Amino acid sequence: MILKDEHILITGGKGMLATDLRKELEKEKCKITSIDVDELDICNEKAVHGKLAALKPDILINCAAYTAVDKCETENIATEINGTALKYLAEASANNKIKLIHFSTDYIFSGEFKTPIPEDWKPAPINKYGEGKLVGEKNILNTTGLNFAIFRVQWLYGKNGKNFIDTMLKLSQDRPELNVVNDQIGRPTSTPYLSQLVVTALKADLSGIYHLGPSNYCSWFDLAAYVLKDSKCKVNPIPSSAYPTPATRPLYSVLGLDKIHSALKGNPLLNKTWQELADEYLKD
Secondary structure (H helix, E strand, O other), X not given: OXXXXXXXXXXXXXXXXXXXXXXXXXXXXXXXXXXXXXXXXXXXHHHHHHHHHHHOOOEEEEOOOOOOOOHHHOOXXXXXXXXXXXXXXXXXXXXXXXXXXXXXXXXXXXXXXXOOEOOOOOOOOOOHHHHHHHHHHHHHHOOXXXXXXXXXXXXXXXXXXXXXXXXXXXXXXXXXXXXXXXXOEEOOEEHHHHHHHHHHHHHOOOOEEEEOOOOOOEEHHHHHXXXXXXXXXXXXXXXXXXXXXXXXXOOEOOEOOHHHHXXXXXXXXXXXXXXXXXXXXXXX
């Protein structure tokens, strides 16, 4: 697909991913409309159908999400934003022949694995955030006549939002040591890198479900230790059991990348490591 002159609508436009996606899409000379909750409440079915019928973009990229994982345990709005709203977005997209791009998560899986998880493995979320995102996926899959791509991603960080790397850097300035869990494993993914991958996938006109991320994976402890390797702050590995949170996190939820590697065969973006992404982030 040639993106030049395509009209792309981005929801959740003020967020971390949407901000970097827009920058990447601007390089393709396409028409971009970026809106946030003040212009469209995606939980309002009538408003969603009205807005998409009026704008009629070629592609809708839904970056709107409720990502405060622990708050999802008690906030019902989280499931509405991450789950129910996707029924409205999917149906309105199908009605107006719009391709829908949506982002899901490794948290739809239980984490009880020892090898990277393929796209077709059975979801079994162990927290409310994962449950809500899975509802969203099902609403997309159950919409007749919809052209869509669901990109499952994990451990995102970027300049335009609160994230793990920034938190570690800030805490390290005030503390001589930090305790970080070493038994949760995933692919730390920067939003500038993810944006490049998404644009590449759009140009390849991919449809269906794909996992995206850097070529290798690590624990939160590994990431923190790498980011703080030149600081005076000592990083100590601890088990998740020593750091209880309202929402249970999956332990090994590494997303398998075989499908995207097959689809974008030979693309150098696929060779990027999480260390390279962290280095790029720290340089900016």
